[in-house]
Amino acid sequence: MALQAARSVRTLRKRTTDPVVVDHLESVLDDLRGRADNEDAVAAEDVEPKAASEELSKTLAAASGVYVYTYPHYWRHPYSTGSERRLLKVGRTGSKAWNRVLSQARRTGMPEDPVLLRVYETDDPATVEHHFHVLLDAAEHQRSQGVAVGTEWFVTTIDFCDAVAEVLGLPTLKASGIETA
Known part of the structure; x- marks a missing residue:
């Protein structure tokens, strides 16, 4: 902050x-x-998003939909100076979104645990994820292009993702305590 x-x-x-x-x-x-x-202040700042992510993950026992997550470093450091755009992964899962996020993170060997920000509930995650990606691309929110990283990472804002979900009429599960612009 x-x-x-x-x-x-x-x-x-x-x-x-x-x-x-x-x-x-x-x-x-x-x-x-x-x-x-101040390392202590940075560590304390990380506690809130992690706690909010854990709280949200507990509600996802059987949720399916489109999820948005990031890593604490990406959350603390917006991608562009003077903007709230961050690297956010926008993906989908048929169930247990947080378990999928954790399994991906462990396979990639990231140095910190991911922070789950949102799950937009739907019975048709593939179609809804496609809609999200189309709208993010149309709004020129930069997308990752690397072979190893996939194409689900966007330089965007959580507020933009929330707006897409609202337009699509999706129930939104939010990690409380996550500050947006």
Whole structure:
């Protein structure tokens, strides 16, 4: 959060020439840099999304649908400076979405556990996932193209995914405590 706030403050800093405002913003930036470099603060910040992800995963005993997840590093560091776009995986599963996410993560040997952000419930996950991907592509949300990583990773926002689900009339299971823009 400190890194995201620092980005916003830097943008404000660039837009002003008032020396009093500049001094104040520089002070705020120094404080935010200190917080962003504090390992204990970063670890504490990771607790909330992980706890919310675990809470959501408990409700998914038999849910099927389209899921959205990411990794804590990607959540903390938006893909583009000054935006809320992050690398998010938008995939589908017939049941037990979180079990599928975990099995993928363990096969790829990622250095941290994934954070499940959303599950959009549907009885037709293949069709709904296709709709999501078409809309993400049409909105020019960059898609991963690597052979090893698949094509389900997008540079997008959770708010955009929620909007797609709303338009499609899908029930949404959310990880509480996940802050969006």
